[in-house]
Amino acid sequence: MxxxxxxxxxxxxxxxxxxxxxxxxxxxxxxxxxxxxxxxxxxxxxxxxxxxxxxxxxxxxxxxxxxxxxxxxxxxxxxxxxxxxxxxxxxxxxxxxxxxxxxxxxxxxxxxxxxxxxxxxxxxxxxxxxxxxxxxxxxxxxxxxxxxxxxxxxxxxxxxxxxxxxxxPGERIGVFDFGGGTLDIAILEAVPGGDFRILAARGDNGIGGRNFDALIREWVFAQLDDSNPPLAEHLRSSASTSSLRALDLSVRAAKEVLSEEASATISVSTSVGNETLLLTRAEFNGLIDAEIQRAVELTWQAMSDGGVAHNGLRALYLTGGSSQVPLIHSRLSEFAPVATLDxxxxxxxxxxxxxxxxxxxxxxxxxxxxxxxxxxxxxxAPSIDGAGSVQGPQHAGHGPHQPTSGIGQTQKKRTGGLSGGKLAAAIGAGVVAVAVAIGGTYFLTNGGLGGPESFVTDPVGEGPEGITAALPEALRNVTTCEAKEQSAPSGKKVPGAQCTVDNEAGALGEKSSYSFPAYADEVAANSLVDEQRADASNPDNRVKITEMTSDSGSVLGFIQEGQGFLSLLVVNTENHLIIDAMYPGDVATAETLWETSGFAAM
Structure with a gap:
């Protein structure tokens, strides 16, 4: 080269x-x-x-x-x-x-x-x-x-x-790439030699700066409906292509000005009349708030996929033209330091x-x-044969000869073989089978995971299956976990899993799926409970903490609510299982998830 x-x-x-x-x-x-x-x-x-x-x-x-x-x-x-x-x-x-x-x-x-x-x-x-x-x-x-x-x-x-x-090495950053038409988020971990390991990646082709343009354009039409209905009707029905394009350019220019100034003007010029509208940044923020919330939730999901908890990133690195919107900086800075570029x-x-x-x-x-x-x-670049196929390994991952840079860093395991539904089918109708890990061995018991008979002493003793077995039955039956090392609050690396809940039936709240990292650590479990309670009582804390307790008192839930994000942390103080960074979306959904998943009854 x-x-x-x-x-x-x-x-x-x-x-x-x-x-x-x-x-x-x-x-x-x-x-x-x-x-x-x-x-x-x-x-x-x-x-x-x-x-x-x-x-x-x-x-x-x-x-x-x-x-x-x-x-x-x-x-x-x-x-x-x-x-x-x-x-x-x-x-x-x-x-x-x-x-x-x-x-x-x-x-x-x-x-x-x-x-x-x-x-x-x-x-x-x-x-x-x-x-x-x-x-x-x-x-x-x-x-x-x-x-x-x-x-x-x-x-x-x-x-x-x-x-x-x-x-x-070991420090983690996020890349928030917000362009005109898409949003891509990746969580990376530094490795020796100045390189990175991709921990997680999420994307949405339905979020971008063009969405902001469309929302401003809708605002323009709404303003004209009140102030100049004939002009609004002309724009909707018979305006020339050049007039509409000029409006689009004015809208885009106003959006860019609002990244620096408190207000911007939008010009509407057609053969039947002209108007100049003033859009304030506060109004603009109100227009795009729902879109920004989607971006924030996607960021939380990527962090969860990568096993990174609140404030677990050294920096969240913003790229793409749309990332310059001040409201994005404000929302994202609630849970990670925001880094920008020239x-x-x-x-x-x-x-x-x-x-x-x-x-x-x-x-x-x-x-x-x-x-x-x-x-x-x-x-x-992948080699091409005469049939147009790609030669070489066809799996995602990093390696000397792999043509993709997909995640592929963890071993995926489907735990359905130990789920209550499949085991129940195997032993007969009407009996709920629960897989319990005790001393590294699985046993089948009847009933839930609440009594001494089903106490889980080592949720990670059998890898992701052990973590799945330690979940409440309603959650366990729809959860898939894969082995993935996690970072405890102390920074110590511990065995754990990354789990995904398939909620297509909607029994666990409004979202179709949830993703969360899980691991067991006695020191971390105790420290997390103490930290959450201290934060909840701190009047200067910008994150609101709501504590929820299970029937046994040994399982605690903490709803962490900040501007633009909300997450649920679950700690079992008996078996020290920690479920971190689950993102229900809002307080009502978090409370529904806590109840219907079975945490409250544990």
Missing amino acids: AGGWKLAIDFGTSNTAAAHTSPRSGEVEPVALTHGGNLLPSAVYAEPSGAIAAGAAAANRAEGDASGFMPFPKRAIGSSSVRLRDREVEVVDLFAAVLHVAYRSACRKHGEVPPEKVVLTHPEAWGDSALFALKEASRRAGIDPDSLLFVSEPRAAATYYTTTSNLQ DPKTVVAQGALLGALRVERMQSPAQSEDNNFAQHGFAP
Whole structure:
């Protein structure tokens, strides 16, 4: 990789960014992809001729005819084609159009000399088929497939972060990537050598800055319905494309101004009249509050998946243009220190290239280049055979030859074989069978887990099955756990599990599923109870703590309620089982979960 210039491209849902080694300084810098800045709109437009335009050109073509326009082609991943202008267009060709514009823009900065290496970023959850599509798109865009490396977006962002803040092995950070069309959250743990291990990743293609734009637009129409009904009706029924586009631009500009100022104006200009509306930040916060709450809950779920409790992150690292909204900073800072960057829109591309260069410098003479990059999370692009399949391992995980950067760090175990439902079916109707771990051995007893006969002395003695067996019956019957090491409040690593509750039947509250880490530790159990009670009595504590007690008094629940988040902590003081970071959503749901799951009766 030494000698020539290098390029990284972050193909985003709304915008695409790139970074290169500067032809003047050799340093990693963003690439100016348009005359106006570093961001290229990821939009595409299918021309009548069959050609595909990308970027600002696509948006320009759409003003006259929107039938061939697609603003977010990345959202089509998983589909082979989409219908544009009454014909099927391959999704790979849409990707290729965007990548081609970014690639050619960068090459022009280097006298049309192609780069020696091209690093492409991708969401953490993308598997082999998605990476195959990305590689094929890059080939059609004119990029040499042999020059490709893949790295996940959160790993790239975390790499950028650690160029200025060194993390010690074992420290954990979060990456909150909030763009125009999607939200992706990952929890990472620093490992020796300056690399990271992905602990958990969550994403939602239904949350993004475009949602904020739509909410502001609805507010505009509501204001006009009161102040100028004819203008509102004209906008809804017969306004020109240029008038509507001008409104969209004004809405987006107001949103960006509100990240810095207390108010912003929105202009409405049409052939039948003009209006200027004033939107305050307080009004804007009210409009987007529900969307922000969804983002906060998704962050909590990712932290739970990664076994990270409240205030367990060194920093929550914000990237993406939409992450600049002040309300997001306010809500997220309630449970993790928020870290921001100079330019959140380009840090993923810069981090991807910085990471590749760092690995190159670390490479030993005895190592092959591909193997060295793969050991640090940079996967060589999957090879392609004539049938279009991906060659190599087909499972998620990290390793020298795996083409994805999926999580895959824990051993998944389905505990249904020991669930009450299946065991009851095996021994006869009308008898509830309970699997109990005592001294590392399972016994079957009748009834619940409340009396001395069913007392669980070692919930983790048999791995995740032991933890499942220690749950109340109603919860145990719909819970799947997988073995996963957890961190006690002292920082000590302990055996444990990551569990998921399938609540599709809705018996345990409003949510369709719950996720929580669990482990057993006597010191931690006692300290957590003391800490929660101390926090509850502290008038300066910003988090409200509500304690709930079971029938036996040995199982305690603590509802932790802050601005923008709510979690449930359960501690069994007898067997020292700890269920941490379960997120019911609101107090009423938490109380319902406490009762209907069976904790209250234990």
